[in-house]
Amino acid sequence: MGYTHYWYRKNKEVEVKSYEEIGSKFRALLPHFEQLGVNLAGGNGKGEPEISQTLISFNGLEDCGHPSTHELGIAWPSKNANGVAKPWLEDVASGSWHAGATIDKRACSGDCSHETCWFPRVVPKDHSCYFDSHPTQENGNGWQFNFCKTAYKPYDIAVTAFLIITKHILKKEIWISSDGExxxxxxxxxxxxxxxxxxxxxxxxxxxxxx
Ligand SMILES: [Zn+2]
Incomplete structure (x- = not known):
């Protein structure tokens, strides 16, 4: 339950060259996330994002230092939500859904991490994060489904940018959908x-x- 992005990979394995391109383009965005006030971390919300030849894995920073004064529950973006909140200045909640607040800008309540965005070059055999499924057919046909629940925390912008990069490189070999519009x-x-x-x-x- 919570605001989520979804993707389906055609193949368990991404070609080395394509994977390196995805990694280098995502790396080029890192300084820009900082400028936007988005603190990225490793998959567990600590340390640095991992962008290697075998694994891309990141999350928001758990120990972000943002105040917990505006309790959001599991937030959901409002209809025209965008941007990243300035955490000490803004109350972004504009309403509620059954699990928390609806918010007008990406924000946290003292923990910028949520689910790991995990994108290995080769999906490990029978890995529970990925499973056989196809978006438009009953039979998965080997397509690999995974998702990342961001709860519209600040790193949501990094997850969307990352998926936009994968689409640019992999084209019809990746299928991307979202709870967002x-x-x-x-x-x-x-x-x-x-x-x-x-x-x-x-x-x-x-x-x-x-x-
Ligand atoms: Zn935070």
Missing amino acids: TQHWADGRILCQKVLGFGVEFELDRRDSNK
Whole structure:
């Protein structure tokens, strides 16, 4: 339960060259996340994001130092939400859903980590994070499904930007959907466009779009 992004990989294994391209493009965004006030960490919310030739794994920073004065529960973005809150200045809650607040900007209540964004080059055999499934067919046909629940914490912008990069490189070999709408991906698209020269054209895949 909670605001989530979903992806389906066509193959258990991403080609070395494509994987390195994904990693280097994501690495190029790291200083920009800092400028936006997004603290990225390793998959467990501590240390540095891992971007290697075999694994890309990151999360928000658990010990972020942000105040817990605005308790959000498990937050969900409001209809036109975007951006990253300035944690000491803004109360971003505009309403509620059954598990917490609806918020107008990405924010945390004292812990910027949520679920790990985990994207190995080769999916380990029978790994529980990935499983055989296809977005538009009953049979998975070897497509690998995974997801990342961000609860619209600040690192959500990094998860969307990362997935926009994977789409640019892997094209029809990855299928991406989200609890969010196009506008919730605008920050990631604009950042990718500004730094990497692509991204504004990105669209979420839809079950009825027959892609
Ligand atoms: Zn935080």
